[in-house]
Amino acid sequence: MKNLIKDSVSGFKTLVVGMRLTIDQFFRRPVTVHYPREALKMPERYRGHIELVRDPETGNSLCIACKSCEKACPSDCIFVEGIKREGEKRKSPTEFSLDFTKCSLCGSCVEVCPTDALRFTKEYNLASTERSAYLYDLLRRLEGQKK
């Protein structure tokens, strides 16, 4: 009987403590970021989908079409084709496409690239109703960035 009363009182006390803690949180500022109105900054190393890096001297891609990335990719989502143009020492890509529907953003391609011709973008607002919207032509993307 005595124990029961003691347990009830101490149990009731824990409830009061809990309510005090939540009301304390009630009067503090919300910690959430109101997303579409304001957005957090993506960290430096954020792994978005990949894009080609431009050579600062020539303005062309650094890619030498060695196909290392194509081989390293665990999901077969990169396709590279290249030729050796007249008067150039290295091969250059004629086609570089990324099937983003398959990509798992592991970054193996960026890591194996011998010329550091690939990097991650910081894009995350990627929604579409069509599958074809995710077949990126990275060479054309590079052209677009030039302008």
Added chain:
Amino acid sequence: MTIIEPIRILLYVVGALAFVGVNAAYLVWLERKAAGRFQRRAGPTEVGPAGLLQPVADAIKLMTKQLIVPPGSDELLFRVAPVMVMAPAMMCFATIPFADSIAARNIDVGLLMIFAFGSINVMAVMLGGWSSRNKYAIISAARVVSQNVAYEIPMLLTIITMLMVAGTMNLHEIVRQQEAGFWAWNVFRLASNPLMPVTFIIFFICMLAETNRAPFDMAEAESELVAGAYTEYSGMGFGVFFMGEYANIVIGCAIATALFLGGWGSPVGALPGVWWFLAKMYFLIFSVIWIRWTFPRTQFYGLLNLSWKILIPVSLTTLVLTSIAIKIPRMF
């Protein structure tokens, strides 16, 4: 008199409907907003300023949704159940004394009427669960019944205690007795019962259990029974259940205000009484929300244990103490 009377009734019906509707809608908003703040979120913000139009948007959404009656269910009962939650709640508003002159009806057995109608709510949830032919809903229906049987008893015991103190079932009369100041509020009338605050807490706990609010929301228990008795309800069928739940909370808190916290009586004397009534009532409603967003749900048998092993003995004790405290001075 004969012409005015029907108009008066009509006005009160419209008034009660509007009060219940607005309260149910905006308590959902309040609940979501408060839940947000308790959890360090902002709550609804997009629809209207501070999300104030959110209930309107919700209502439009619920009304445009298809009402699905599951095959094999008892269609009549399935459709009647939401109405049966809402209608008694509205009836109860007839006797709530918002202020000395603001009440639909000043009935001598007001308190009795509220508790008579109040228990229909249970049957409605049970019927809703039973008729939807869903296993989760049936489990929920069974829980609701045993839970409410267990909690009616301590609740009525505390009411009997209050009746003995007040000596009347007329809510207006009960409030008038407490008008002198906050020391005269029933919750502080320690002379007639030293355990009065405990009685109030028991009443409040029972009210939470009766209205199926957390931490006693056995009927809904979304992590166990998906949505309990409301699992098969869609659109406004669910919406009405939801509104009924909030209407019942409003009634519970209004009765607690009138019975224990001095109704429209003002502790300091400023402002007309109706504001004091509403302030006290909304404070209690806020406490209900506060409790919901603080505690985990109780276990089902824990809930029954609490009722049979703690609440009923304690409320019986307060009943006995009150009768002694009332009787002994009269003996001399």
Added chain:
Amino acid sequence: MSVPPLELIKGPDETFILNLGPQHPATHGVLRIKLTMDGEYVTRAEPVPGYIHRMHEKMGENRTWNQFLPNTSRIDYLSAMAYTHAFVGVAERAAGIEVPPRAEYIRVITSELNRISSHLVWFGAFLLDLGGFTPLLYAFDDREKILDLLEGITGSRLTYCYYRFGGVCNDVDDAFLRGTKEFVAHMRPRMKLYRDLVTDNIILRKRLTDIGHISADMCRRYGATGPVIRGAGVAYDTRKVEPYSAYREFDFDIPVFPEADSMARYLVRMEEIVQSLRIIEQAVDRLPDGPFIAPKMPKVMKVPPGDYFYATEAARGRFAVRAVSDGKEIPYRLKLRAPSFSNLSLFEEASRGMMLPDALAMLGSLDLVIPDIDR
């Protein structure tokens, strides 16, 4: 019209079948549990896994060692670090690669941060199972800080894929170390908040104490590990019994609670967060200088023929990789021992005769991650 299965015809025993899942709020994923119920009492619970089976083991036999690396962080998405750790560990052990001490320390720090974040998710989800919503968001608030830290160095919030054969892929920067120290300082008072708000709460205590017994014997029979067996009074932790990486160099305790009920498992995890904070503090203070990846690592990993094994302590228990190599670029066989699968297996025996809410509370205390069960 076909004849319904025998178990659907209501027998004289008055039991009925309740299909819990594949979509149910309490299973936290696509797990289905076929419950035979007698009223609200569970007489038999038959877990039906496999809804999210992705053939990780078979994938391992079809891609090179390097290519399988991203898969490891997707088996148990909440404790990805420990899983990657086991996979790079087995390859390093096989190829005899010496991992530089700085890399080992970084692995310990990130693994332990990951363990805390995993336990915080469990804490929130478990309270959600018990009907308390608010602790979930407090826990996620803290977890967000860990995810920000790990995103800063790995570039990803869940599927880190941070470890490489011979080390880690990026060095940690000062911002990360500073942030980690701040997080440890921030987390200690938060543990007090959790204790006052949740652990001491009478409703929670009543719901968990003496409910959901899983004895040490049962754990052994089903191979349950992690907080489940430590909550049954057995001090079995891979970090102590088979110390890997740099764990030998740190001073930490293995929390053990002998009560074997849901509360014991709850307390083990809460105490593990505290212990992980201790390890992180020591590791950040003593972080050695040097390279973060072993020098001269080949671009394509090749493993000499043989049968190799490596186990780590993931947040849910012992995760082990057994790799059989025939000397080629692609492993011959990869066996992934997932802790959640063993932990789920005992549910059928342990839940017999329990009430539905108690059984679900016990299910929550096992801390299941469904992709980890199905692999």
